[in-house]
Amino acid sequence: MQDFEAIRAEFPILDQSIHGHPLVYLDSAATAQKPQTVIDAESRFYSTINAGVHRGAHELAARSTMAFEKARAQVAALVGAHGAEGEEEIVVTPGATAGLNMLATAFGNASLGRGGKAARRFALKPGDEIVVSKAEHHSVLLPMQELAYRTGATLKWFDLTPDGRIRSDTADEVITERTKVVAVTHVGNTTGAITDIAPIVARAHEVGAVFILDACQSVPHIPVDFHALDVDFAAWSAHKMYGPTGVGFLYGRRYLLEALPPANFGGSMVELAWMDRPAEYMAPPARFEAGTQPVAQVVAAGVAARWMMDIGMDRVEAHERAITHELLTLGNVPGVRILGPASEDRRIGTIAFEVEDVHPHDVGQFIDAQGIAIRVGHHCAQPVHRHFGVFASNRASTGVYNNVADARALVEAVGKVRDFFEV
Numbered sequence: 001m002q003d004f005e006a007i008r009a010e011f012p013i014l015d016q017s018i019h020g021h022p023l024v025y026l027d028s029a030a031t032a033q034k035p036q037t038v039i040d041a042e043s044r045f046y047s048t049i050n051a052g053v054h055r056g057a058h059e060l061a062a063r064s065t066m067a068f069e070k071a072r073a074q075v076a077a078l079v080g081a082h083g084a085e086g087e088e089e090i091v092v093t094p095g096a097t098a099g100l101n102m103l104a105t106a107f108g109n110a111s112l113g114r115g116g117k118a119a120r121r122f123a124l125k126p127g128d129e130i131v132v133s134k135a136e137h138h139s140v141l142l143p144m145q146e147l148a149y150r151t152g153a154t155l156k157w158f159d160l161t162p163d164g165r166i167r168s169d170t171a172d173e174v175i176t177e178r179t180k181v182v183a184v185t186h187v188g189n190t191t192g193a194i195t196d197i198a199p200i201v202a203r204a205h206e207v208g209a210v211f212i213l214d215a216c217q218s219v220p221h222i223p224v225d226f227h228a229l230d231v232d233f234a235a236w237s238a239h240k241m242y243g244p245t246g247v248g249f250l251y252g253r254r255y256l257l258e259a260l261p262p263a264n265f266g267g268s269m270v271e272l273a274w275m276d277r278p279a280e281y282m283a284p285p286a287r288f289e290a291g292t293q294p295v296a297q298v299v300a301a302g303v304a305a306r307w308m309m310d311i312g313m314d315r316v317e318a319h320e321r322a323i324t325h326e327l328l329t330l331g332n333v334p335g336v337r338i339l340g341p342a343s344e345d346r347r348i349g350t351i352a353f354e355v356e357d358v359h360p361h362d363v364g365q366f367i368d369a370q371g372i373a374i375r376v377g378h379h380c381a382q383p384v385h386r387h388f389g390v391f392a393s394n395r396a397s398t399g400v401y402n403n404v405a406d407a408r409a410l411v412e413a414v415g416k417v418r419d420f421f422e423v
């Protein structure tokens with residue numbers, strides 16, 4: 001079993017200096033770095049079996065199709081989405097944002113009557129409710145808001161505890177008999193808080209609503225099993241789980257994917273097309289994968305999923321928890337406030353903080369000068385920042401390659417910020 005120092009050595013990008021300091025990368029919530037095996041998988045695909053999938057009658061097309069479908073199975077295995085009879089529950093998307101928009105568009109199409117009787121469970125009308133939370137990334141909030149505007153449904157939301165957790169204890173009040181869709185994040189991209197989704201899922205199902213999980217920040221950091229969590233749909237991006245950019249995945253229960261009308265139209269998703277009547281669409285997942293897919297990236301994402309499973313997600317979680325413990329000592333630095341839970345319980349190592357009287361961009365620049373990469377801004381989550389009474393923050397976030405020394409380097413650097421800016 002590889003130790004985490006050996007795992008760190010698999011990331012070529014980390015072996016460099018920035019501004020004369022060894023690079024400390026603490027921005028994995030934005031995008032994770034890639035191990036050599038993932039980088040090699042993408043380039044090997046192009047140099048050996050590159051071809052369009054699912055169509056060609058030639059050997060390379062057969063090989064690339066096999067590699068593409070193997071990757072789908074590897075990703076399914078990572079998130080507990082292997083159907084009992086091998087049925088496909090993973091749809092390839094261009095990323096989490098695209099997957100969430102795809103769902104919102106498909107629900108909108110169902111609301112126009114597309115997809116027939118089977119799709120009625122997704123249809124929304126004035127008076128119906130869509131429930132999100134104040135902790136959502138804009139990639140959940142805005143597609144759901146837009147769906148509400150388009151259908152006349154009402155957008156409602158879960159409030160947060162003072163330390164930024166979604167108030168799952170209020171599920172019975174927030175979700176009502178009128179609720180048709182509930183979409184919440186598994187892990188806050190600002191707070192790092194792991195949502196207690198069980199009461200929300202249970203209540204959503206009690207009233208017959210569809211439950212959508214934003215799994216962007218959970219899949220890379222903690223063991224995730226969508227069947228065990230009982231969610232209906234989940235979206236996430238490969239680039240945050242050590243895979244390539246430009247690709248993501250949408251999990252959907254098989255019977256729901258079968259009932260859902262498509263959102264994107266074009267090649268490779270249709271059985272029969274005519275000039276004078278509507279097309280007949282393919283079964284999922286193909287129905288949702290219109291056009292040429294990012295095959296090399298999907299294959300490399302499959303390798304990333306396999307690589308994570310080989311390390312073991314329990315080990316990943318425990319490793320990052322120790323670093324999170326160290327990072328949370330930021331809260332002891334005078335003038336620093338953590339925007340999220342203060343202990344490592346039920347949270348990951350994504351830690352937003354403010355340094356009193358110093359603009360987040362100044363903090364970020366000062367930290368960058370020490371070779372440490374963190375995020376500044378609102379992290380595409382303005383409502384949660386408003387909850388904390390700030391417009392922007394700094395955010396450190398861990399990955400498998402970080403160690404306790406990285407956390408100490410950040411805490412030490414943040415400790416110098418206020419002196420440097422003379423506040």
Ligand SMILES: Cc1ncc(COP(=O)(O)O)c(C=O)c1O
Pocket residue numbers: 029030095096097098137139140185187188189214216217237380
């Ligand atoms: C919680 C969460 N949801 C959604 C997204 C959107 O992911 P992407 O930009 O890869 O589509 C992100 C990434 O920033 C995220 O952290």
